[in-house]
Amino acid sequence: MADRAALDFGGLAVRDLVIAPGASPITQAIAPGEIVGLAGLDGHGQELFLKMLAGLEPPHGGSIELGSSDASRKITGFRKAVASGIAYLPRDRRANGIFPTQSVLDNFAVSTLSRDTRLGLISPSARKARYDFYREKLSIVAPRPDAPITTLSGGNQQKVLLARALALEPAILLLNDPTRGVDVATRHVLYDVFRGLASDGMGLVILSSEIEEILLLCQRVLVFRENEVAAEISGDALTTDSVISAMFGRAA
Amino acid sequence: MNPVARLLSLGRNFGFAVVLLVVLLAINLILSPGRFQPGSWGALVGLAAPLIGAAIASTPVILAGRGGIDISVGPLMGFVNALTIQVLFLGTGISSPPVLVPAALLVGALVGAANGFLATIVRIQPIVATLGTYLILTGVTLTILPAPIGPAPAWLKALSGPLSMLPLAAMFIVWWLVRRTPYYDQLMAVGSDDRAAYTAGVDVTRVRFIAYIMTGILGGCAGLMLTALIGSADPNIGPTYTLIAIAAVALGGVSLAGGRGGVAGAAIGAIDIFLLQSVLTTFNVSTFVLQIAYGAILVLAVMLTALQERLAMGRR
Numbered sequence A: 001m002a003d004r005a006a007l008d009f010g011g012l013a014v015r016d017l018v019i020a021p022g023a024s025p026i027t028q029a030i031a032p033g034e035i036v037g038l039a040g041l042d043g044h045g046q047e048l049f050l051k052m053l054a055g056l057e058p059p060h061g062g063s064i065e066l067g068s069s070d071a072s073r074k075i076t077g078f079r080k081a082v083a084s085g086i087a088y089l090p091r092d093r094r095a096n097g098i099f100p101t102q103s104v105l106d107n108f109a110v111s112t113l114s115r116d117t118r119l120g121l122i123s124p125s126a127r128k129a130r131y132d133f134y135r136e137k138l139s140i141v142a143p144r145p146d147a148p149i150t151t152l153s154g155g156n157q158q159k160v161l162l163a164r165a166l167a168l169e170p171a172i173l174l175l176n177d178p179t180r181g182v183d184v185a186t187r188h189v190l191y192d193v194f195r196g197l198a199s200d201g202m203g204l205v206i207l208s209s210e211i212e213e214i215l216l217l218c219q220r221v222l223v224f225r226e227n228e229v230a231a232e233i234s235g236d237a238l239t240t241d242s243v244i245s246a247m248f249g250r251a252a
Numbered sequence B: 001m002n003p004v005a006r007l008l009s010l011g012r013n014f015g016f017a018v019v020l021l022v023v024l025l026a027i028n029l030i031l032s033p034g035r036f037q038p039g040s041w042g043a044l045v046g047l048a049a050p051l052i053g054a055a056i057a058s059t060p061v062i063l064a065g066r067g068g069i070d071i072s073v074g075p076l077m078g079f080v081n082a083l084t085i086q087v088l089f090l091g092t093g094i095s096s097p098p099v100l101v102p103a104a105l106l107v108g109a110l111v112g113a114a115n116g117f118l119a120t121i122v123r124i125q126p127i128v129a130t131l132g133t134y135l136i137l138t139g140v141t142l143t144i145l146p147a148p149i150g151p152a153p154a155w156l157k158a159l160s161g162p163l164s165m166l167p168l169a170a171m172f173i174v175w176w177l178v179r180r181t182p183y184y185d186q187l188m189a190v191g192s193d194d195r196a197a198y199t200a201g202v203d204v205t206r207v208r209f210i211a212y213i214m215t216g217i218l219g220g221c222a223g224l225m226l227t228a229l230i231g232s233a234d235p236n237i238g239p240t241y242t243l244i245a246i247a248a249v250a251l252g253g254v255s256l257a258g259g260r261g262g263v264a265g266a267a268i269g270a271i272d273i274f275l276l277q278s279v280l281t282t283f284n285v286s287t288f289v290l291q292i293a294y295g296a297i298l299v300l301a302v303m304l305t306a307l308q309e310r311l312a313m314g315r316r
Helices: A002-009 A046-053 A078-084 A093-097 A104-116 A124-137 A154-166 A184-199 A211-217 A240-247 B003-014 B017-031 B038-063 B073-092 B097-121 B126-144 B154-158 B165-179 B182-192 B194-199 B204-230 B238-251 B263-282 B287-315
Strands: A012-018 A026-030 A035-040 A061-066 A086-089 A172-176 A203-207 A220-225 A228-234
Touching: A012 A046, A026 A228, A035 A046, A035 A184, A035 A211, A035 A240, A046 A086, A046 A172, A046 A203, A046 A220, A078 A086, A086 A154, A093 A154, A093 B194, A104 A124, A104 A154, A104 B182, A124 A154, A154 A184, A184 A203, A184 A211, A203 A211, A211 A240, A220 A240, A228 A240, B017 B263, B017 B287, B038 B073, B038 B165, B038 B182, B038 B204, B038 B238, B038 B263, B073 B097, B073 B126, B073 B204, B073 B238, B097 B126, B097 B154, B097 B204, B126 B238, B154 B204, B165 B182, B165 B204, B165 B263, B182 B194, B182 B204, B194 B204, B204 B238, B238 B263, B238 B287, B263 B287
Parallel strands: A035 A203, A035 A220, A086 A172, A172 A203
Antiparallel strands: A012 A026, A012 A061, A220 A228
């Protein structure tokens, strides 16, 4: 059984998940080290599916479980998801991601504040050291980490948000259209980072509105149509034509 | 850096409150040098302390954003004032600081928790929730203390004279510690954008609830400062601090939309208002004109801050 195996390896198991009333249930397993793509025309359920994995939307049925070596944990809400090791990078960074009045450092650290404390108080040097690690890893271009995040380019803001999610050291990383509004050079940096994370054993789920991006990154793609998985495509069958046909509900 | 740019960069942190502070201080020193002798600093600070305290107390909930405001800070000060003098000091004869101070802070914390419960858990709009508390506290204060009564314990009166820096210093130290806790970053994140804060894993409701409790505790402390200054209990003075404290906070560059500014700015805004009052009273101006001046300065300062921000945005 695929999902059983995923649990043993520490993957994410989705069982009979219903994302909209009346839609047929989805059963999937996302294994560590795998990059799974989500595609579909806008509003056909792929975003809803991703948000349910993140615990941000309640499912209409079924369950989501994150396996680990000791015990598996059911994802019942966003906080539970974060605590279990699922990180989510939101889509619209201006509305849901950045804190425009706060510095780059503060924006980076907000999800993992307690990791920098010494006797209950924050140690700025510990935070800076942690930030520097991710700045290097993601090659963030930010001359001054104490400047407001709005002084950075869109791509670098996105990298800071990715650093924030990675700082949680998640087992599963959910990316909601991560390269939207990001320049081409930065995109390729991000692609390399995603591949590196996967080869280090992280499971990645990427929703993208660009098919080329999915073809470039993913081994396996779930194509959504009318809140159901219309097709699961992998290996040699994974081509622009096959994904587009599935998106429009035509037989590939 | 040319002088204009320097002025603008100062303004970025505290609005134009700092510039105003320097100008008003200079005018005060020229007009009434005697009042600003080092020997009278204690009394001077004591005179300004309740307003500074009220402004500092109003700050945390405003920083927490989404319309967060506590207009019950003034009545809370009056309630603490009445409670410590009428009930505790005169009623039961307790006068020791280790009892009265924690009692005042506890009352503040409880009122803050009630406001926080209404505004963040029941989710009544903060201005309406705290308006309710405003009216309740004003009424309760008048019930337990229909008319002014005195005196206050001697140690408390000393806190508006030679030792007037003590409660203010305590407030600043507490805030300085809060600034270094993870909570502060969460507070600013929530104030800056609560949806983003939620997506980043911050417990938005908890952060806002704690902000109301902090406002309550600081408000309790401001109530003690008020008691120290008037050296008695008066049911009518407390509520007058609410609006002027919010004016001070806005003047000090704290955005009422949340996530921007801090306690230092609020304190500077309060000192501005105090100094303005001081200048106008040396000219024997009536209190009505004083009100007009507060309003005009407030609108002007907020406009200049907004203008400066727009210029800064335009340059980018």
